[in-house]
Amino acid sequence: MFDNLSERLGRTLKNLRGQGRLSEDNISEAMREVRMALLEADVALPVVKDFIEHVRERAIGQEVATSLTPGQVVIKIVHEELVRLMGESATPLSLNVAPPAVILLAGLQGAGKTTTAVKLARHIRDDLKRSVKVVSCDVYRPAAIDQLHAYADQAGIEYLPSDSSQKPLDIARDAVATVRxxxxxxxxxxxxxxxxxxxxMMAEVQALNSDLSPAETLFVIDSMMGQDAVKSAEAFNNALPLSGVILTKVDGDARGGAALSVRHVTGKPIKFLGSGEKFDALEAFHPERVASRILGMGDVLSLIEEVERKTDQDKAKKMAAKIKKGGFDLDDFRDQINEMNRMGGMSSLLDKLPGTGQLPAGALNQVNDGMFNRLGTIIDSMTQKERRKPDIINGSRKKRIAAGSGTSVQEVNKLLKQFGQMQKTMKRMKRKGGLQKMLQGMGGGGGGGLPPGFKP
Structure with a gap:
């Protein structure tokens, strides 16, 4: 998300960073570039005007004129104004009501409401430690009720049955009575x-909202819709007492215009970002962290939280002990790839690291999830004995592994060579005492990180 905007803003602000002195002329030129970058990101025009006006007013004011590093101060101002635009601080769910706390999800078809319902239930159960159930009032879309049932089963979420012959209001009332x-x-x-x-549609969802008096009425919006998403958010906000917004499909949105516009247009906070189809792919929206991500400063706090939440700590400790004894094998390498995938893959991790936006375009293309998944497929095609003792893999075994994984013998050779380099690195670090430090730096486990010495 924000890839295009980050790249454009990065180029513009880099020119300012090196300036020893700023004038109204070069600030105005930079603001024109920022304006174009925001418009190309599909940010709503009124939002762009408000943002540019605030930044320009501050940039030509006293706080920049008296600074020893005016270019850096302008970047700080842009960061602070992005935070202001998106809502200052994170806004958690407000569920402090007499149970059951009802959360009503509204939005257009195709926005990802059903998937989001299950993701949100996972968050409430696992992170907030509250009991939760889901129910579908969608009696119009074919198999909508079955879809929620199937997703809930996959995610281990409790589901209340409903039927397309029922009225949505009756389904909701029965569900509230049941959970109470x-x-x-x-x-x-x-x-x-x-x-x-x-x-x-509006009349129906208004009736549900009026009858249920939900603790949260959340508008689920497809971030890839850009300006259309913002318009629909405005329409729903006029019809319903929305308490917040959930942006979905942010992993497929390189522009990010909806995230920068929806708070300004509706006055309601973005509460969560959803990405992908995995049911744990829902993260709380932190305006300050997202602003840092847009400006290429990374989001290390979110990365740390994700590692802590999604890493199997017991497995990580066992891995640490095994590495310390020098027993790291290809099975362990496969586990590391699985850990990375649980955290959203390499692209998600890189997106949160500072300075990634300044890397050459070709560098990021060489490190992608497909490449790591391909390595995992090669390992899956090996026997248990081959994974434990890669030295026994001869020419005929390589051919069999390549055929079984749909790869080439050259790719199998490359994997084995890289793995050999990793083992040598670990042995050197162990001899010099560096391995213990590395394991301590990884939180005592190495969970979630790639094995040392691995080079894509």
Whole structure:
């Protein structure tokens, strides 16, 4: 997300960073570039005007004129104004009500409401430690109810059955009565979407909201829709007392215009970002961290939280002990690839590291999830004995492994060579006492990180 905007802003602000003295002329020129960058990112025009006006006013004011590093101060101002635009601070769910706390999800068809309902339930159960159930009131879209049921089963979330012959209001009322009787703390209600905003849809979701008096009424919005997403958010905000917004499909949105516009247009906070189809791919929205990501400063705090949340700590400790004894094998390498995938893959990790935006374009293309998954497939095609003792893999075995993994013998050779280099690196570090330091730096486990010495 924000790839295009980050690149454009990075070039513009880099020119300012090196300036020893700033004038109204070069600030105005930079602001023109920033304006174009925001418009190309599909940020709403009123939002762009407000942002540029605030930055320009501060940039030509006293705080820059008296600074020894005016270019860097302008970057600081841009960062602070991005934070202001997106809402200052994270806004958690407000569930401090008499149970059950009802969360009503609204939005257009195709925005990802059903997937989001399950992701949100996972967050509430695992992170907030609250009991939760989900129910579908979408009686119009074919198999919508079955879809939520299937997703809930896959994610291990409790599901309340409903039927397309029922009325949405009756489904919701029955669900609230059921969870209240069962002592469940939270109920997530997935509502029907339409391909466009219409009176019938609005009347239905308004009736549900009025009857349920939900603790949270969240608008689920497809970030890839850009300006259309912002317009629909405005329409829903006028019809419903929205308490917040969830942006979905952010991994497929290189522009980020919706994230920068929706708070300004609706006045409601973005609460979560959803990416991909995995049910744990939902992260709290922190304006300051996202602003840092846009400006290429990375988001190390979110990365640390993700590692802590998604790394198997027991497995990590066992891995650390095994590496310390020099017993690291290809099975362990495969586990490391799996850990990385659990955290959203290499692209997600790199997106949160500072300075990634300044790397040459070709460098990032060489490090991608497909490459690591391909290595994993090669390891999967080996026997257990071959994984433990790669030295036994001769020419005929390489041919079999290549055929089984859909790769070439050259790729198998490359993997074995890289793995050999990793083992040599570990032995050298162990002899020099560096391995212990490395393991301590990895939180005592090495969970989530790539094995040392690995070079793509």
């Amino acid at each position: 009787r069962q002592g469940v703390e939270t109920l997530i209600v997935d509502t029907a979407g339409r391909l466009h905003v219409d009176e019938d």
